[in-house]
Amino acid sequence: MLRLPSFRLEQPDTLPQALALLDQAGPEAAVLAGGTDLLPNMKHELRRPSVVIALSRVKGLTGIAEAADGAIEIGAMTPLAEVAQSALVARALPALAQAAALVAGPQLRQRGTLGGNVLLDTRCQYVNQSHFWRSALGFCLKKDGTVCHVVAGGSRCVAAASADTVPALMTLGAVLEVARHDRTRQLPIDAFFVADGIVNRRLEPTELLTRVRVPRPAAGHRGAYGKLRERGSIDFPLLGVAARLDLSEAGVVEHADLVLTSLAAAPRRVAGAADALRGSAPGHAPAEFETAVRRVAELARRQCRPLPNLPGDHEWRGEMVPVYARRTLLAAAAGQGPVHHV
Amino acid sequence: MGARDRHGIDPPWGEFRHVGQGSTKIDGLAKATGAALYADDLSLPLMLHAKTLRSPHPHARLRAIDSGAALALPGVHAVITGRDLPVRYGILPWSQDETALAVDKVRFVGDPVAAVAAVDEDTANEALKRIRVDYELLHPFLDPRESLARGDPPIHEDRKEGNVSKKVELAFGDVDSAFAGAAVVIEGDYDFHGTTHAAIEPHCVLARYGPDGVLTLWSSTQITHYVHRALSRVLGLPPHRIRVIQPCLGGAFGGKSDPFSLEFCASLLAIRTARPVKMLYTREEVFYAHRGRHPMQMRYRTAAGPDGRLAAVDARILIDGGAYSSYGLVTTYYSGQLLTGPYHFPAYRFESTRVFTNKPPCGPKRGHGSVQPRFAFEVQLDRLAERLGLDPFELRRRNLLGADATTVNGQRVTSNGFARCLERVEEASGWRQRRGRLPRGRGLGMAGSMYISGTNYPIYPNPMPQSGIQLKLDRSGLVTVFSGGNDIGQGTNTIVRCLVAEELGLQLEQVRVVAADTDLCPVDLGAYSSRGTFMIGNAVLDACRKLRGTLVSAVAESWGVDPRRVRFVDGAVVDLEDPGRSLPTADAFQLAEARFDTLGATGSYNTPSLGGDYRGGTIGASPAYSFTAHVVEVTVDEETGRITCERAWIAHDCGRALNPVLVAGQMEGSAYMGLAEALVEEHEVNRFGLHRGPSLLDYRLPTSVDTPELHSLIVESLDPEGPYGAKEAGEGPLHPAIPALSNAVFDAVGIRLQHLPFTPGKVLKALRAAAAERRPAVAAVSGT
Amino acid sequence: MLVRGLRRKIGVILQLQVNGDVHEVDVPDHWTLLEVLRYRLGLTGSKQGCDKGDCGACTVLLDGQPAISCLVLAREAEGRSVLTIEGLAPRHVAAGGCGVDPVQAAFDASGALQCGFCQSGMILSAWALLARNPRPRPEEVRAALAGNLCRCTGYTQIFDAVARLATAGAATAPETSPEAVRD
Incomplete structure (x- = not known):
């Protein structure tokens, strides 16, 4: 063994x-x-x-609770299965519930935690291999070596951020509560990740992620998660897409967000997505909304060029970016999701 | 084949009591409760743990190995290298090109170089890191075309044909004239990628060398007898001082049918240390042991008349063998020899060339050598049907080989239920109502196939039986059966129990099976080529029938009646003419033992003389052939390129279904495995010469949510030579899955997928290429 | 306590509650629950297939929930209730049943046990599903078993086995709730 x-x-x-x-x-x-x-x-x-x-x-690190201000606070050690099954999360934070329900397989969701998923190490087809395998290839930037096998001559590690829950949390404006023996700090999740595959998290070695705090979205919030993977279970994402749409009482998009993961070392927010979607009304003018969605999908396509960092056909992953972007936005608008092939 | 090898298809006592009943398995509850013991579940006092050092280079010369620092580590008991085990072996006598540990060269990343025995696994692993190996790197061959083109540097130095492992060219009938005169010729290139068995149990052995000088090896093997022979050869121990036992086995599918490095290493380490030694491969090492399906690049030409009657088939196949020969000689023959049914064609030519590359060695995987050509050929047939405007079922019906026929390459086919298989899947799938009428993106495809029930050629030529059985009857009414057969999960021992109970009129619980122990059991050649039920089954009937007369006459004499009045049934003996008179089996056994002698019998099976009268004509010759037809239903997401197999209907002619539950399990498991190969599995070496993902995360076995609905439809054509008419069910049902899937995709979206695996990226490219043409369907045919 | 010449320190005695029994074992910290079950306690029914959480063959129930025991440190299981495949039949008998647990019997009757290697884990995943949901729908069955790879059956006869129990309903399904597993 x-x-x-x-x-x-x-x-x-x-x-x-x-x-x-x-x-x-x-x-x-x-x-x-x-x-x-x-x-x-x-x-x-x-x-x-x-x-x-x-x-x-450790006591006090699990559980899902509603704070006085309506924010939803999830202990870092809360099992992913509990996040996925929580009625509160499903109702208020559908993208997060969907993402948590698609992590790995059933046993690992019982064991794996939200904090663990947020801090999941980056992944690469040349990294997530045995010591023997890596020694046979020659060690790389990520661990013990000086070269990159993904990008010839590359000097920056491009191992992929692979946590399903992170893009959902980013669309939700989550704040990470991080403790050290002498202090606690609150860190917006947007500021937490850096595009460095070696370590893509801004967490000091002596810090612990203790809690994830998600501001309560408004009543018109819609969210969905899309996950591309080969099998319907167990696999890490080849692409993860979280979509957010906040509708006014009149059904008009007031705020929108689209965040993708599994492409590069850090998750990526699609620039211009919010502007493109704002003002559209999926319920009243679906054709216009779909046009806006297609525009955002095209933005996503242009902004994301997957590298062969994960196993499989990276060109296909690239082609799936606009498809999953569009489908996930449409699912969010319809109050559905996740976007997943099974 | 003597008279004793044919036992007829009829029930021995008027009606079947167990056959056809689908009883639970002999070891089902042991497995369900965790009581069944697999190789790694065994341990012995003072047991050491062994680990293997492997080559990090795809091709290199070994200059020196220094294991001094490893030996010096506390807790390390022995280190061995190729010099300690220099004798070559290989499953086939004609291609012995492996050594347990590399002697002068390494030929793929993962090739074993040294082995260590230590007090525990951690210490053994630590010792491996202290072994220094000096390599001289050689050019690695990763592309079979390069191996075909050049033999320098040679992967195996003593070969005459450079890096060619085996080449077979055979022709039957006048192929060129048939093509010249054909109304239609379909041509196409097909690629079959590499796939592996991925049995969930990793390879494991436990070796003990006793003070009596006897080596006992418990091994997760599916070929106990061949391991026995190979151990004797390599270790230089006479075979009577070696005992090989196969414990409960956690799946094999052909992946445990070679002798493997760990069997020799653990044995020698046990001898050297005088302590029991266990070696368990990691999952990564299982991928290096491999022996999976050979990648094949195939070019097919198929000629037909205007009515769709096949006129000729011409194939050229390049086979990527990986680093060693393994079963490659047979694979090369099988790639051509097993194609000649279930359709008749009067002219056939194939040229198959297997080459060595610096990759994990390929070997036999479920449907050995014939799954790849079957894929290509059945897609060819679908294209032919399309070209002629014929329904794919109709095209096949016009070309049926039929029963009691001889194939173009001289194979004798007896029972044949293929026509019925076609009917069953056509009906069950609603083909006539649905095919061509489903919305775009949804489609049905079909394919057929034929497979062997064992072959008449043992792996080493010898005139002895292929399968032996020994029975021991106890005064308690218990029958113990000693069977050399390897039950690898397919249920061989359950079938043995069923047949003995049927023949001797017993209840199932009165039969115990002791199997796959070379000290206790007569030889059976092993679990490969789907020979188990057919050959072991016949040996069982042979042994039982030798005893039946004895038992009946003892009872008849005691009762003073005509022996024809005595019937053994359900654990009792009854008088057919006096319902008041009966005996428990135990009493009957005691009467017979008192009257005659201690009760026992042996039985065996050997094949008839079969095959064409030409070199290689016996390879692929089987005493009986099974037949299969599939219909597969798919949906294709044209935006993502993802194919979803929704359901598959599998009709399989297994002769008599001795246990329909086991037969259905084989059919469903086969179809699942084939569909998985087509869609998600890929055993691939990357551009650096490394396996791209030697884990069950990266080599993706479909999960419960990925597997389609599978409908098994058993067809029973009673075979004149099978035990009660039975044939194989373990491998044949895999074959049509892959071409049926490809054909279904054509029905769904009008593209021809001829290059496996059918990844979504490839589907998207094909869809785009088709859209670029004005008439996509026609373009796909003519464009190949 | 450190002994000169030994590489590893001898660990603190570990108490594991497995199948209702308390075992005291002495293992280094880096041993997994699976290794302790198989190689220290002789509970070899939990299998090892992939080394690292990819196959589910080592699934046990930890406080009633399916867990991949090759990714649980043995020491982390201290103070929790471990149920392995070996514990099912005794548990069933202790609850007044006879023979094996109905889930085991259903797997046997349906032909779901080919090589059997994945089935200890599969049966425990199915058992946990039926404990919380005695009449699962087919898609719920598929979802609950999606972390247990089977290479032999194509899953069909496994689904048949669970469907047999689901049809029979609560009468033959495990009568205990997950909580009740904490003996």
């Missing part, structure tokens, strides 16, 4: 304990928040932490 490298396991019971442990261990530590990404990566020796800090016993 493929074995985990050895490490010391810490299982703190409280957040301060966890933060103190993290402060002591620093970059030597890995945080286990479900383990469905971390443990395979450790088996592949992509990470060899000397200390693993498991958060499963």
Whole structure:
């Protein structure tokens, strides 16, 4: 059996304990928040932490609650299955519910957590392989090497951001609550990701993501998630699309957003999408709305050029960008989704 | 074939009590409760764990190996390299080109180089990292066309034909004249990509070398007997000092039908350390062990008369064999020899060339060597039907080979239920009402096929039986059957139990099966070429019939009645003319034992002399052929290019269905596997010479939500030589799935998919190319 | 405690509650639950197919929920209830039943057990589904089993097995709720 490298396991019971442990261990530590990404990566020796800090016993990190201001707060250790099945999330944040329901397969959604998914490591066909495989190829920028196998001569890692829930959270304007032993900070999720495949998250080694706070969208909020993958289960996204439409009482789009993932090292917001969609009225003038949607799909196509960083046909992934952009927006407008082939 | 190899199709006691009933499996509850023991479930006191060091280079010469630092690591008990196991082996006697560990060269990324035994897996892994290997890199061959074009540097140095592994050219009838005079000729190029078995159980062995000098190897193999022979050869141990046992096996599909490196390495390490040694492959290593379906580049020409009657078939096939020969010689023959049914054609020529490349070695996967040509040929037929304006069913009906026929290449076909298979899928799918009338984007396609029930040629030529059975009757009324057969999940042991119970009039629980243990069981050649039910079944009937007379006469004598009045049924013996008189089986056994002797019998099966009178004419010759027809229904999303297989109807002629539940399971599993190969699975080596994704994440097996509705329709043409008329069901039903899918896509959206796998990207390109033409359907045919 | 000359420290004794029994085991921190079940407790019914969470053969129930035990550290399972395939039949008998659990019997009767290697995990996923939903619709069955790969059956006879139980309804489905698994 493929074995985990050895490490010391810490299982703190409280957040301060966890933060103190993290402060002591620093970059030597890995945080286990479900383990469905971390443990395979450790088996592949992509990470060899000397200390693993498991958060499963830490109290207060799970649960979905409505704050006084109507915001929805989700503990970082809340299982993805719980996010997917929550009536509150489904009603208020449909794109997030849909995205969470499409992560991996049923068992991994029980084990995997929202925080873990947000912090999912970037993925690449030349990275997510065993140590033997990578040594045979020659190590790359992401881990232990100096070259890129995706882009010949490339000096920047282009491993793909692959978390399904992130684009949904970005359209929803989520705020990440990040704790360190000496302070807590609130970080808009938009400012959290950087286009660096080696580490695409702005999280210090001694910080923990503790909570995801999502402002309550207005009553006319519509959202949907589209996921492109080969199989109907288990697979990571080859493309993820989150769409948001906020309709006025009159049914006119007041605000819109479209965020894509699995293309590059950071998720990408389609520039100009909001402007193109604002003012259209899917219910009253569907043809005009569809024209606007097609315009946004075209913007998405132009702004996104997938690289061969993930397995499979990257040109096809590129062709699917406008298709999934359009379908996801239409699904959102119709109060439907997810956009998924099964 | 002697008289004892034919047992007729009739029930032994007037009516079948077990055959056809679909009883549960002999090991079903053991598997359902977790009690069944697979190779990695076994452990022994003092057991060491072994790991393999593998080549990181696709092609290189080994200059030196330094394992000193590994041996020095505490907990490491032994390190072996190619020098310790230099004797070559290979499944076929004519192409012994493998060694357990590389001796002078490595030939693909993953080729085994050294093995370590240590106290635990972590220590063994740590030791591997301390072995230093000095390689001299050689040019890697990743494209079979390059291997065909040049033999330098040679992948195998002692071959006469450069990097060609095997070439077969055979012609039957006057092919050129037939083409010259044909009303229609369809030509096409077809690509079949590589796929692998991906049984969920990784390969695993446990070896023990006892103080008595006997080596025992528990191995996840589907060919116990050949592993036994290969171990003896490579280790230099006489075979009587080797015992090979196959524990419960977690799937194989042909992927465990070669001797593998781990079997030799664990054995030698057990000998060297005097401790039991286990070796379990990681999933990645299973992909390197491979022996999966050969990629083939095929060019077909099909000639027909104006009425659609086939006149000739001409094929040229380039086969990518990977780094070693494995079953490649047979594959090369099969690529041509197994195409000659279920349709008759009077002239046929094929030229098949297998070449070596620096990739994991290919071998036999379910439907060995014939799934690829069948794909190409059945699409050719669909195009022919289209060209002639014939319904695809009608075209096939005009070309039926029929029963009791001889194929163009000299194979004897006896029972043949193909016409009935066509009827069943045509009816069940609503073909006549629906085909061509579905909305655009939705379509139906069909295809047919034929497959062997074992072959008459054992892997090493010998005059002995292919299958042996031994029965031991106990005073308790229990019959223990010793069978060499490998039950790999397909249910061989369940069939053995069923047949013994039927023959001796027992309840199923009165039969125990001991199988696949070379110390205890007579030889059966193994679970390959769909030979199990046919050959082991016949051996069982042979053994049982030797005992029946003894048992009946003992009872008849005791009762003082005519033996014809004695019937064994459901665990009892009854007097047909006196309903008041009966005995439990146990009493009958005791009477017979007292009257005659300790009760036991052996039985065997060997094939008749079969095949064409030419070199290679026996390869593909089978005592019985199975037949299959599929209809597949698809939807095609023309915007994404994604094909969804909605449902498939599978009609399969398996002769008599001894256990219809098992037959249906084989049919459904086969269809699933074929459709998966067509749509999502791809065993591919990337431009760097590495397997592109040796994991079950990147090699994608369809999940429960990806699998279509599968409808199995069993057709029973009672075969004159099969046990009670049975034939194979394990491999044949896979074949039509892939061409039927391609043909359904044509019906749905008017494009011809001839290059596997049918990825959405390729579909989109084909749709665009078709849209660029004014009349897409016609263009697709003439444009190839 | 460190012993000179040994590479790894000897871990703290771990208490695992498996199939209602409490086991004390001494394993290093990096051992997974699957490794402890198979190689320390002799519970080899949970299988290993892919090494890293891709196949579902190692599925066990952790507090009643299907979990991939090759991606659960053994120590993380401490204090939780683990149910493996070996525990189903004894559990059924202890609850007054006879023979094997109805889910196991249905898989056997439907021909769902070909090589059997994936089926411990598959049966446990099905069992958990039926525990929370005794009459699942076909699409619910497919969705619940979508993390367990089977290579033999094409899933059809597995669906048949679950459908057999779903048709029979609560009468033969597992009578316990997921919570009740916490013995």
